[in-house]
Amino acid sequence: MDTVTVCAPDGAARQVEVGGVRYTSRDGVYQMRPDHARLLRAAGGFVPNLAAGTVRGGYRCGGCGFGSHFKKCGRCGRECAKER
Secondary structure (H helix, E strand, O other), X not given: OOOEEEEOOOOOXXXXXXXXXXXXXXXXXXXXXXXXXXXXXXXXXXXOOOOXXXXXXOXXXXXXXXXXXXXXXXXXXXXXXXXX
């Protein structure tokens, strides 16, 4: 059976249960059946972005160092500082 790559809405989630099947991941990325991937995406999951590159002119979190286009860190939730 083919599988689909999908990320959990919360990257810190190590397990998700979709359609009665439990999926485990170390990094928040799951390989699952296409019908289960649709259900997880409907609940806020997303397809991983495979684009390479860095954020320039965005924001940088002082807590975890994550770069973002947003003022609130998508990784730890803290406020980010504007990069130069």
